[in-house]
Amino acid sequence: MSLKNQQQQIHEIRSIVLEQYEKHPELYDSIDIEWIQNDDWPIEECIRSDKLLNNFKILNDGLLFRKQQRLPRLIETDFPAELFRIGFVHGNGKDYDGNELLFIRVKCYYKIRLREQIFRNFILFQMERCLHRSHGHGITMIVDFNGFSYANIDLDFIIWGAKLLTKFCPKSLKRIVCYDMSRIVIPFYNIFKRLLSDEIQQRLRFWNDDEIFKYIDRNNLPRYLGDESEMFECSKE
Template sequence: MSAGEDESLSPETQQAKINEVRKSLWPLSGKLAIYCSDGCIARYLRARNWNTKKATKMLKASLKWRSEYMPEEIRWDDVAAEAETGKIYRSAYKDKHGRPVLVMRPRCQNTKSIKGQIKYLVYCMENAILNLGEEQEQMVWLIDFHGFSLSNVSLKVTKETAHVLQNHYPERLGVAILYDAPKIFEPFWKMAKPFLEPKTANKVKFVYSDDPNTNKIMDELFDMGMVESAFSGKDGEDFDINKYATRMRKDDEKLPFVWRTHHSLISPPPVSTAANPTSSDSDPEALDMIEEKAVISSDEDKDTRYY
């Protein structure tokens, strides 16, 4: 949990708020029920400063998005064309806190399809979540700006990226390190920053290879012997799409098994807190929409996983 508002709430109060949000969502089944674990609901609550009404509204929007976009169904072969230059990839190492690391290399952008780029980003997010360390909920982004030009980025893609990450993957980013960002990036950053919530923007750290002070951030977070040379680490191996594809396909094979392992975690809210459909805290229209989309047969459940 993050410092500040979490520390001001007792564990009992936090659990009560989680139960209140769950009460407003029930009944759910299949993938959506699995998604709404206590940890998931807590992340939405933290993203909305533990305001249950705001967190519920945010989570309902995510459930609608997940039921339509089906991010857990994306597989490597669906996004391989976007991935072939290594513009985003999950490193084989984790940081010192056990968080998976997504490396991003803007200079390696290889398509102009906003839809395709977002789909690959979502796949990478889902894969990083699959590979979270024990007791970890967040990941690290390492952004390599070597060879960067403004033609490598799009404000539209950046806006859509911010929307998806902040609204559907709240509290998943631990820190984003922008490494050796050039002066020409500053105007773009000024335009892009307003798309970010202050809490997210505060997680962005600028690190420069010629600045010992900022490099301390890297030393504190990583075993530099495992980090790519682009970030002043000692790993000089180039990205190999064939090796990476093999890794991702192996991860894809884990998804059904991971879901089955955690299937027993699905449980209804306590009977004493059963949802009241006439409650002013509920949004009947939105809840009806979620219930309709949440009815998933046991045959479809075979391909789901715990989130």
């Protein structure tokens, strides 16, 4: 798609969104509507083809989901401080390609029914922060399997994550890296992969041990993955 055609699509999609907001303001968050009015890149994230209505649907579904999850309204104090301290999900620097880094430490997750939604919202919250930092220029997600055990397995969570990525994954998420994935993970990874769209599957990568240093400077890694700086391992951003 040419730049001229893309700009035209952005203009038309924005107009349709604003029209829908006027008709059904209760379905959308005003923060998102202001974002759409002032920035092109959140709309660009949803342009996958030259089919205007398909691209609008991608954006609109995302806006409705964000409203349902209160995503634009989530703040740090909505979450237990220990989620930040243990570094369950956190951003940390950039890779050599200039992509923002988002780390998920699988060993920090346990299936606790009463806290299930908190865990999910925390992932959404940190992904949202990373997306805004990247401004549509690129994200690398590192799923760290160091220390993974059967206690960390939750099939409902795996299905939720796969569906989330398939339906709402931003175009700027360039790589989803499975780091140090042990053999016991493989059956659950296969379930996860089968639920992903072909487009998302193409973004999957596998890195082990020191291979990570080929793509990310040591100083841009958290301490538990080899950073030698004085940065705290798990602080709030």
